[in-house]
Each structure stands twice: as structure tokens, then as C-alpha cells.
Amino acid sequence: MSEFLDQYIKFLPGVGPAKAEILNSELKIKTFGDLLFYFPYKYIDRTKFYKISEIHAQMSYIQMKGVIRSFETIGKGNKERLTACFCDDSGNIELVWFRSIKWQKKNLRLNKEYIVFGKPGEFNGRISIVHPEMETEEENKLKPVGLFQGYYITTEKMKSRSLNSKAINKLQLTLINLAKGKIKETLPEPLIKKLKLVSLENALFTIHKLENTNDLKNASFRLKFEELFIVQLKILSLKHKRENKFKGYKFEHVGYNFNTFYNNFLPFELTNAQKRVMKEIRRDVNCNIQMNRLLQGDVGSGKTLVALMTMLLAIDNGFQSCFMAPTEILAQQHFQSISKFLQGMNIEIGLLTGSTKASERKIIHKNLEYGKTQILIGTHALIEDTVIFKNLGLVVIDEQHRFGVAQRAKLWQKNDFIPPHILIMTATPIPRTLAMTVYGDLNISVIDELPPGRKPVQTWHFFENKRNQVLNFLHKQLENGTQVYIVYPLISESEKMDLKNLEDGYIHTKELFPNIEVSMVHGRMKPNLKEKMMHNFKTGKTKIMVATTVIEVGVDVPNASVMVIESAERFGLSQLHQLRGRVGRGAEQSYCILMSSYKLSNESRKRLETMVRTNDGFEIAEMDMKLRGPGEIDGTQQSGIGFDLKIANLAKDGKILQLARDEAAAILEKDPKLLTDENNILLKNIMRTKQADFEWSSIS
Numbered sequence: 001m002s003e004f005l006d007q008y009i010k011f012l013p014g015v016g017p018a019k020a021e022i023l024n025s026e027l028k029i030k031t032f033g034d035l036l037f038y039f040p041y042k043y044i045d046r047t048k049f050y051k052i053s054e055i056h057a058q059m060s061y062i063q064m065k066g067v068i069r070s071f072e073t074i075g076k077g078n079k080e081r082l083t084a085c086f087c088d089d090s091g092n093i094e095l096v097w098f099r100s101i102k103w104q105k106k107n108l109r110l111n112k113e114y115i116v117f118g119k120p121g122e123f124n125g126r127i128s129i130v131h132p133e134m135e136t137e138e139e140n141k142l143k144p145v146g147l148f149q150g151y152y153i154t155t156e157k158m159k160s161r162s163l164n165s166k167a168i169n170k171l172q173l174t175l176i177n178l179a180k181g182k183i184k185e186t187l188p189e190p191l192i193k194k195l196k197l198v199s200l201e202n203a204l205f206t207i208h209k210l211e212n213t214n215d216l217k218n219a220s221f222r223l224k225f226e227e228l229f230i231v232q233l234k235i236l237s238l239k240h241k242r243e244n245k246f247k248g249y250k251f252e253h254v255g256y257n258f259n260t261f262y263n264n265f266l267p268f269e270l271t272n273a274q275k276r277v278m279k280e281i282r283r284d285v286n287c288n289i290q291m292n293r294l295l296q297g298d299v300g301s302g303k304t305l306v307a308l309m310t311m312l313l314a315i316d317n318g319f320q321s322c323f324m325a326p327t328e329i330l331a332q333q334h335f336q337s338i339s340k341f342l343q344g345m346n347i348e349i350g351l352l353t354g355s356t357k358a359s360e361r362k363i364i365h366k367n368l369e370y371g372k373t374q375i376l377i378g379t380h381a382l383i384e385d386t387v388i389f390k391n392l393g394l395v396v397i398d399e400q401h402r403f404g405v406a407q408r409a410k411l412w413q414k415n416d417f418i419p420p421h422i423l424i425m426t427a428t429p430i431p432r433t434l435a436m437t438v439y440g441d442l443n444i445s446v447i448d449e450l451p452p453g454r455k456p457v458q459t460w461h462f463f464e465n466k467r468n469q470v471l472n473f474l475h476k477q478l479e480n481g482t483q484v485y486i487v488y489p490l491i492s493e494s495e496k497m498d499l500k501n502l503e504d505g506y507i508h509t510k511e512l513f514p515n516i517e518v519s520m521v522h523g524r525m526k527p528n529l530k531e532k533m534m535h536n537f538k539t540g541k542t543k544i545m546v547a548t549t550v551i552e553v554g555v556d557v558p559n560a561s562v563m564v565i566e567s568a569e570r571f572g573l574s575q576l577h578q579l580r581g582r583v584g585r586g587a588e589q590s591y592c593i594l595m596s597s598y599k600l601s602n603e604s605r606k607r608l609e610t611m612v613r614t615n616d617g618f619e620i621a622e623m624d625m626k627l628r629g630p631g632e633i634d635g636t637q638q639s640g641i642g643f644d645l646k647i648a649n650l651a652k653d654g655k656i657l658q659l660a661r662d663e664a665a666a667i668l669e670k671d672p673k674l675l676t677d678e679n680n681i682l683l684k685n686i687m688r689t690k691q692a693d694f695e696w697s698s699i700s
């Protein structure tokens, strides 16, 4: 950036070394530019004053005028607080301070008019404002804020050193005055013209000093677009680079195995979505470039079958495949179902997991090295260094988010020169915007259609008062011969208590259903016992499975058609959806019953409502992202991409993101290395974002 913006923040009038230190340690603000790119998250209309009688606890920040009638100090030690009774002609409200009590008492005057600014809350049935900003009429007039005051996120530490939002606001205004005419453009002129963007200087100034809400749209559009555009430029150019660097095997034959399976063994018609995805994969593996494809599809949408057919394609072209699952149970399950699909075809399938005996292991290793084994299914054990393939051509990774980036990278290195094709499957739908960013360097396929004949799971939400009806319902279902899951939360912070809840639940369930066999499974169990319990449930020996979320991923018991989730308010949305995916796998109508306590936070209520309303994994993923924010969604933490968008919001700015991606792709197509004069500005722009987010894409 221009030198002006590179100046150290301590040189900004009003900052100095001490505050510079705090800005640096708390917000990573080191330079003028860093400050200018620290954006307000909302604005407060400082033209409006409220009457005290109009104020209620659900309001955001408000302003009012009035006088302090009296003070009172309450409590002792660290419970000590100062309260003031603040009045106008419509009523009174309580102001509260927990810190700097002495200072407030000394400086605030009784019966003098103040402008009070803060966020109302409710405590003990009274409306109050904690740590309000107080200023006199004169102070208010002198202040340099815009009519709409930007509100900035600050930390406790900053607040205690007089660097609250208001102080940041003031610094921004000082900086803007100094910066006039000194902020250079960072996007190519033609792009600015094409999209009718406002200049960078204009956008930055408007964001910090907003005088007219109409200007905000253009300013924030410009800044959001640029932010997303630069991310997309990076992702797409890395993708491009990788595609050039890593050659891939060519699977050009659709041969005997694929065709025989398709024509003679496939027990049903592929869904249209499966056909489309198969086409996408075949295009990928037939062009000398390594495939990196993410296959998304709800539980039960038939991803495994797509993987199987891709593996047959590999065999037809003389390559081995491996299929990696996140748990032993799942690996076994895949082994069984794939073996069953391929029964009668002459294909060598191996199973390798942590519990494979040493003697068997030796044989498996040998068969792999000779190339006798054509498909190897297993867990992490697959990626141990001792496992050597003759010619690994395809790696399928199921339920990807359980595998770290590093583990995936290890697979790449199994071949010296040409890496195998990679197909990653996930049943945790990722919102489109997130996929474009976090997995922006992968190609994405979606199976958005369930095989025909599936009955959507019916979902209900009940409170404790319906417990008896639920029990009656379970009795009936069990009499009809179906099996039931009862799931309890298990969250690490209160693990002991949760374990007790689970065990109590188990005992209680046995009492309630005295003639029925019950299994229990949780993560703390010895693996052997866990396997046994799972096995008993799978074979129908036990009819009820009391469990924690260990059953979340992939376990397949088609005869289980009822899922009861206890304390459902404690589960995340995508977790609930995964759990629900355990039922509805057979021909019977299935049910998911969400039990919750009466007291629900707004967010939990929305989660439960969403579950009752829809079975659509993508809709649920979008809602999940809205409720939790994009940084919390599964997979983003491991993705390795620095998730520090400053102004764009992946949950809301999908359209801008799409535009940014399209524009980035268009520019890279003409000028992949950004070498023209016109695009040189972009190269500089990319270099400037110094984050270490370059490594990830070479392995993800």
C-alpha cells in the first residue's frame, strides 16, 4: 500500500506507544492501514433520542437525555457496584458501574443534564444500562463523530485502557483527515468501471464516517467485493498452478468391470444426480490432471455407490484404489456392502484396520505390493508408511471432515511422481459460499436427490409433558418390530455428568422396557465392548440402542426407524441432522423425536424448528451457518485457510462472492500470472496480504 498507510500506528495523533501496544496485541493493528481496515460492525443513529418510558430491554444501543437524581453503592468486594437513578420527564432508569466506581462518583454530577448512551438490559426485573457512555451537552457538541456513529468491536483489556469503541471511532476520524488524497487505488481501472465501484478512498472514508445511510451500500459493496475477489484470485490461481504442476493418471477405458457391474449387477437404476456426478468424475479422471473432487450428498443419497463405480473405473485402467473411512465400524460396514455389491465379480477386496491381526496384515501388505488386491478398504491404518501399493490410482475418503489436511497429504505421497485421483465424500452439506471459499480449489459435485421410494423422516419436537405419549409410541413401534435409538448429549466440558445421564438413561430405559434387550454405546467404552454392543444392535439381538453421538457418522441399521434425541437443545444443527440420518434407511416410515427442556434460548428454538420443518441438508447447513457464523462450521478449522474476512460475511454475501469468483476467473483466464500492466496492481494487492494462507492449497 502507499507509504502513508504503512506508517506505524503509534505515530497517529492520540495513540502513542502505550495504546499502540494494546492495539497491536489485541487487534493486530500495527499501521495506519490496519486501523483503516478495521471496520465498524454497526452504526448507531446519533440523531435520535429516546424517552426513558420508551426504552425496553430488547433494544440495541440507544441515546437519551436526563439527569442523575441519586447514587447508591451496593455490594462488597468484587460484587461492589455503583448505581445511579437517571430520570427524564417520562420516567427513570438505572445506570450501573462495576468498574472505576470512584472515578465515576467523583466526576458525575447530580442534577446536571447528561446525554447517556448504551445498551439497555434487564436485571432483577428492572431495566438498566451497564457502563453507559456519559457526556454533557457541551462535550457532545465538540465531538467529531458522524451522524451515524460507527461501532467497533473492542476487548475488555482495551476498554480498561480507554480504548473503547468511541475512542476507536475518534482515531478513525483523525486518520481520515490525515489520509485525504493519499489512498491509492488497489483494483484495476477496467474492473472498477465495469462494476461501477466507488474508489477505495471514498469507500473507506464512508465506512468510518457515515453521514447518509444511502452511501453505505456502495461503500461496503466495494470493500466486500475486493476482499472476496482477492481471496478468489488466490484460490483460483493456486488451483490453476496445482493443475499444471501435478499430472494425473488417465482412466480412459470404460471397460469390463465397470460395464459388467452396471449392466448385470447394479440392483437398481442410478438416480439422475448419481448419473450426473459419474459424468463429472469421468471427465476429471480422463484428462491427465489429478482429480480433486468433493462429493457432497445427504446421508443415504448413494455416495458409496458412486465411489464404488469410480473404483471399478480405476480397475478397468489397471489401477488399485483405496477407500478410507473414519472409524473401524464404518470401514467394516463399507467392506461388507461393497463385497456384497461385487459378489460374483472377480475382484480382490481387502480390509485393513487397526484391529487387523499382524499375520493377516502381512498377507494384505504383500497382496497390495504385488497388485493382487484391487480395492483396499480401511481406516487410518491405510496411510501408515508400511502400506505400499503397486499402483494406487484412486483414493476415496469418506466423511472427510474427520480427516485432517495433513493426513490427506500423506496419501498423496504414496506415489512418487503422479499422485492418485482424490474423491472426498461428505454427508455434512457445506453451504455453497463456504465451499467456494474453504474448498474453492476443489471441484465440487452434489447429489441432491435421494433414491426413489424413500419416505422422508418425520420429525417432532416435544417437551417433558409429552413423555408418556412418546413412551407409548415407542412401545408400539417396538411391537411392530422396529428398533429404536435413544441419544444423549456428550460434551467434553461436563463429561462426567453427561456420562452419568447416559448411564441413568440406560438403566431407566431397561426399567421402562423390561422385556426388551437394550444396548449402550459411548466413546469412553473399550473398543471391544463397543463393537459387541453395535453388533448386537445391528443383528437385531437388542432392540434399543442408548448412545451418545458416537453413532452420528454412517452407522447403518435399516431396521431402526425411530431416533429419540434427549436434551436436543444441546446439539448443534448439523449434528442433529447427522443423527437423524441414522433412521429412514429402510422401507418403514421413520421418526425423529426431539426432547427438550422448556427453557430454550432463541438459537436452540430456531435449531429445533428448522429440524422439524425440513429434511434438506443444504437448507440446514445454510441455517447452521447463519446461526453460528461461518468460522464454526465443520471443516473450516482444518481447512487451513485463514478465516479472517474483515467485512464480507459468507452467510450473507453469497451474491457478491459469486460475482467475485466469476470476475477472478475471467481475469485469470486471460492473464493467469497477472503480468499485464493493468493487472499488476492485483499482484501487489495479493502480495500485501501476507497471511500464511499459501501453504494449504498445495495439500488440501
Ligand code: ADP
Binding pocket: 268, 269, 270, 271, 274, 297, 298, 299, 300, 301, 302, 303, 304, 305, 427, 451, 452
Ligand atoms: P450415502 O453413502 O450417501 O449415505 P449409500 O451409498 O450408503 O448412501 O446409500 C444408501 C442406500 O441406498 C444403500 O443401501 C444403497 O444401496 C442404496 N442406493 C444407492 N443408490 C441407489 C439408487 N439409485 N436406487 C436405490 N437405492 C440406492
Ligand code: MG
Binding pocket: 300, 303, 304, 398, 554
Ligand atoms: Mg455413507
